Amino acid sequence: MLEVVGIRKSFGDTVAVKDASFSVSDGACYGLLGPNGAGKTTVISIITGTMNADGGRVMLDGELVSKDNPGPKRKIGYVPQDIALFGEISAHDNLRFFGSLYGLYGQHLLNRIEYSLELTGLTDRASEPVSHYSGGMKRRLNIAAALLHEPELVILDEPTVGVDPQSRNAIFDALENLTSRGKTILYTTHYMEEVERLCQRVAIMDHGSVIAEETLTGMKQLVPRQNEVFVELDRSLTVPLGVLPGIVSQSLDGTTLTLEVIDLNRDLPRALLALSDMGLTYVSVRTQESSLEQVFLHLTGRLLRD
């Protein structure tokens, strides 16, 4: 559905995007992950036709996206990073205005407003001025405004910044509802747990370039040491523990034994069997797979939120 090919963008001497390429297929939820200043918002601005790239191209359903081409813009619902709403007027009036920009009028517009308010849980407060809303409610309305015209592609630029957990969950529910109805979503964030919850495929941006693009599972496999296992023993040991088979590293802290394994299915059973052979009893086993944070650390040498 969306194809981004080698786009570049500079502001004066500052290169915001050096080289960004990725593609998003129909009905997918695609995550664009990267730290602040990585160039995500610039890429999004180019995809939404808010600005033109200096080089490269963006195609939506085979049509070139640009500032002056209204065609692809009709298919996109854009949720900007800022709360881009008119605070002085009601949520209903805001939605009426934004709907009209996409050619919605009359009863159809009213129906769409009703649906969008319901989806984002704002029906009861629709007639209040937006300035009276909490930060989370504004965020949800910010999303509702992008869904009015039933876009095929919904682009969300850091939609949960500064949002309370309740509103965050409401936003996730709304997005999962959209994906279940076959909508395509492009989601940018620097919160990796959001991508892990929502997206099937991920691109990681850093310093204006896409440095990795994979499925979520494939991305995690980019980290060589990928799994940690925490084994809780029934007692402390008085003698040093011998080296367990198939283990990358092991450490003991009181009754907690921490193991690093490459392949859980292959290596963990062998290690647990060896513990039993040593006459040790474990009371619980907990695993933790590698996170996107670790992937980013592995790819760039620094943490995502540095």
Added chain:
Amino acid sequence: MLNLLWELVRKDLRIFVADRKSVMISFVTPVVLACFIGYLYQSTGKPSEPKRVSVLLVDQDKSEFTKDLIERLDKSGAFDVKSSSEAAAKRKVSHGDVALAIVIPSGFSDKAIQAMSQHSDPPSYRFLVDPSKAIEVGMAKGSIMRVTMQALTKQVYGNMAPIEDSQMPFKISEESQAAPNSADTSPCAHAFAGMGMQGLLFWAIESAMTLLREKKLGLWKRLRSSPVSPTMFLLGKGISSMIRAFVILCVVFGMGFLVFHFQIMPTVGNYVGFGLIALSASLMAATFGLFVAALGRTEEQSRGLSILAVLGMCMLGGAWFPLSFLPQFMQTLSKAVPISWAVDGFDGMIWRNGGFGDALTACAVLVGFSLLFGLVALKRIRWEPEAA
């Protein structure tokens, strides 16, 4: 404690100097205004170059006395006297081009000499006056009385004769060139037109600031991601601003009509003309707002620049004081200021005996300025973010 205080002060100073253009504007605005007012005071206060009041003289008497009178008026240094026909004089005073015209009726000198020597009924000057220029008219009255007495004394007694302190041998009758029944209210109507336009332009600045705030909030980005063109957005903004400006003007003039009892001259042409001028002035104010928003990058820059521009236009456009107070070149320059056309247009429809043609001229100029402001806004407005 002192460190903390210094850090607090330093932070504000750094914020202040961070936007260099804004800093420059904050100095330039008071300097330009002070220079302008200072120049006016200086030029009116110089003893060697007294400001001359333009006076048209309609000499129907054509006697030795009137020749002498004109010479004396010229020599007084207070007047710039030009001869004119009565019709032309009436037209020029009515349009506000000169403050007054003095009509010396036929037989004036003979009757005045008789009145002086035989105490017969004195003749009367006819002063055709612009009621909004009472100061110039007052000055002229005093001077003409003095000069007339000198000229008459010479005619009757020769240069050596004393002037007796008896009855004045002539009278002055004032004829306001304002519309009937509007002479008393015309200064007030003029002030409403001037201050109304000033208020409208200051409102336009605020409107522009709202636009820039919307940009800062990211609303422009959202709007530009929709399939609607920038021209359409600007058109929408322009029309909504024009409607609001028109309502403001209606309320301002409505207050004047109700409280100060001036009124539009009761002809269809003047009512329609007034409405058209109000619409054109509203359009001009609306596009001026867009122009301001387009020129500045930040709210602070735009605010400083536009306040300077509005104050300058108000001074040059005659919103604060009559244009006749200004030096000639500034009076000429005022034609390049939209406020002066709007104020003149409103004056014409309310009390200056203007007609529908005058309204159309004012409208054409105001629409011209609107087009200019609108086109610059469309060309210069920065829809795109200027940084990542």
